[in-house]
Amino acid sequence: MTVGAMRALLRKEMGHDLLNNVLPYWMEKMVDHDRGGFYGRRDGYDALDPQAEKGIILNARILWTFSHAARVLAETGVNAAPYIVIADRAYHYIIDHFADTEKGGVYWMVDASGGVSNTKKQIYAQAFAIYAFTEYFLATRHSESLQQAIRLFQLIEQHSFDRKFNGYFEAFDRDWNLLTDLRLSEKDANEKKSMNTHLHVLEAYTNLYRCWKDQTLKQQLQNLIVLFKDTILDSRFHFQLFFSEEWEVRSHEISFGHDIEGSWLLYEAAAVLADESLLKQIAPITVRMVDVAVDEGLDRDGGLMNEANLTGVSDTDKHWWPQAEAIVGLVNAWQLTHHQRYLQEAVKVWSFIKDHLIDEVQGEWHWRVNRDGNVYRNEDKAGFWKCPYHNGRAALEIMTRLR
Numbered sequence: 322m323t324v325g326a327m328r329a330l331l332r333k334e335m336g337h338d339l340l341n342n343v344l345p346y347w348m349e350k351m352v353d354h355d356r357g358g359f360y361g362r363r364d365g366y367d368a369l370d371p372q373a374e375k376g377i378i379l380n381a382r383i384l385w386t387f388s389h390a391a392r393v394l395a396e397t398g399v400n401a402a403p404y405i406v407i408a409d410r411a412y413h414y415i416i417d418h419f420a421d422t423e424k425g426g427v428y429w430m431v432d433a434s435g436g437v438s439n440t441k442k443q444i445y446a447q448a449f450a451i452y453a454f455t456e457y458f459l460a461t462r463h464s465e466s467l468q469q470a471i472r473l474f475q476l477i478e479q480h481s482f483d484r485k486f487n488g489y490f491e492a493f494d495r496d497w498n499l500l501t502d503l504r505l506s507e508k509d510a511n512e513k514k515s516m517n518t519h520l521h522v523l524e525a526y527t528n529l530y531r532c533w534k535d536q537t538l539k540q541q542l543q544n545l546i547v548l549f550k551d552t553i554l555d556s557r558f559h560f561q562l563f564f565s566e567e568w569e570v571r572s573h574e575i576s577f578g579h580d581i582e583g584s585w586l587l588y589e590a591a592a593v594l595a596d597e598s599l600l601k602q603i604a605p606i607t608v609r610m611v612d613v614a615v616d617e618g619l620d621r622d623g624g625l626m627n628e629a630n631l632t633g634v635s636d637t638d639k640h641w642w643p644q645a646e647a648i649v650g651l652v653n654a655w656q657l658t659h660h661q662r663y664l665q666e667a668v669k670v671w672s673f674i675k676d677h678l679i680d681e682v683q684g685e686w687h688w689r690v691n692r693d694g695n696v697y698r699n700e701d702k703a704g705f706w707k708c709p710y711h712n713g714r715a716a717l718e719i720m721t722r723l724r
Contacts, residue, residue: 327664328723331648331671338679339716340399344390346684347383347709348407356434358414359383361705365698367683372433373704377419377446381427382710384411384453388460393717405461412457412466415450420469424495425476440495444481445505445518447473451525455532467532474529474538477522482541486567487548488514489522506706510563512571516553517562519545520583527590539594546590546599549583550606558606558613575629577618578643581650584610588653604657611654614647615666620692623669624677627689638697640689641707644674645715652722686712 322330350369351359358380361373387408391401418435419427421442427450430439454470457463480497481489490513491503504511505518526542552568555561560580563572588607591599617634618626624639625647648667655663677694678686680702688700688707701707 322665322668324661324664327668331652331664331667331719332723334671334675335648335716335719339390339713339720340394342679342684343686343709343713343716344387344404347386347703348403350684351383351703352407352410358410358418358435360703361433362701363703365688365696365700365702367680367702374433374438375418375431375435376705377415377427377429378449379703379705379708380411380415380419381446381449381453382708384408384415385449385456386709386713387411388453388456389717390713392456392460393721397720401460408457408460411453412463415453416469419450421495424497425472426497427473428495441500442480442493442495442497443505444477444489444491444493445521447477447481448518448521448525452521452528455525455528458532459528470529471533471535474526478537478541483514483566487544487552488564488568489518490566491515491518510572512563513566514564514568515562516560516564516579516583519548519553520560520579520586523549523590524586527586527593530593542590542594543596543599546587546594546603549587550602554606554610558609573631574635575617577614577625577627577629578640578646580610580618581614581625581643582646584608584614584650585646585653588657608654608657611650611663614650619647619666619670622694623666623673624690625670626692637692638689639673639677639692641678641686642711644670644678645711649715649718652719656722685709 353360358375360369360371361375362370387404391404391408395401418431421428426442426447428437429441429443429446432438451470451473454466458467480493483490490499492500494500502511503513523545526538530538530542553560559575560583561570562574565571584607587603591603620626625643626634627636627638627640629635647670651663651667677690680687685702687696689697
């Protein structure tokens with residue numbers, strides 16, 4: 322297949338999936354018309370759980386996805402109005418139910434009716450709110466959404482930034498006191514600093530800098546890129562996942578999905594800063610991270626396996642989000658090198674997604690499959706962590722990059 326044919330295939334098929342599967346699923350099945358906002362969960366059989374709690378991560382990711390979809394699709398001549406309607410709904414629900422108007426920041430969880438049920442201030446969540454608010458601003462020019470993002474940036478810098486050892490602490494209570502249980506989820510290590518939180522602060526600050534050319538923000542975004550390059554990335558070109566306050570490594574697991582996602586997010590951050598020195602340093606790292614992830618994590622069927630440790634691959638399941646991120650990382654590597662093999666691998670990953678993850682009957686993508694291609698029905702179709710962000714963003718990136 323020629324380069325032109327591969328570009329056209331990815332752009333056309335991923336765009337079709339976005340417009341006819343992913344976005345309609347959330348518009349038709351997840352809007353809570355009775356209590357506002359969006360339902361908190363549909364299970365692996367696609368059954369609605371109307372009493373499920375509603376998390377800030379899900380709501381912020383819906384806001385980002387539909388805002389970005391409206392912005393990108395309007396440029397292609399698609400009617401963006403229906404997507405703005407969903408973005409408006411998400412924005413106002415977050416402001417009305419998740420925003421702590423007294424102490425600042427956004428809460429972690431509300432109940433099905435919108436009452437606050439968990440007041441903790443996870444920095445990962447504050448970052449996703451910045452990412453969402455800034456994208457909503459870019460799509461609508463709603464000035465208050467940008468101000469919301471700036472206030473969250475200032476709160477993160479005031480309370481979470483470690484001025485002694487660098488980086489960001491993980492989690493705080495409503496009054497911005499550091500928590501003893503810092504975990505993002507039950508499967509995570511209880512450590513003061515994590516790659517995952519730093520990656521999404523990087524992502525958020527990158528989008529904020531698109532909107533607001535503040536000098537302190539610029540310095541902190543540059544600092545994050547260097548921190549990833551010099552501290553979080555190991556000599557094998559994998560991200561280390563958990564750290565102590567003083568950056569002692571506390572985990573030896575490898576997340577192939579985060580590696581390949583981080584490869585392109587790091588390059589994007591340097592590009593948005595227009596920092597030529599950093600770009601020259603990050604570009605070869607970006608490509609090397611993709612090479613390593615493909616060599617070690619991409620299975621013979623085209624799917625990206627989940628995790629490895631010091632002895633090799635430890636989790637061969639194929640989750641939905643690493644596949645989406647793999648396509649973007651591979652296309653980004655192709656753009657940097659013009660080596661055709663990256664596009665070839667991206668087409669293979671897309672074929673795996675079509676064959677195993679897209680739910681042609683109920684809609685959206687399944688959470689994960691095992692190495693034999695069997696779907697895990699005990700995992701949500703939509704929920705706190707299962708959102709339209711990874712697969713929606715991948716399609717929009719490809720539609721933009723491969724025009």
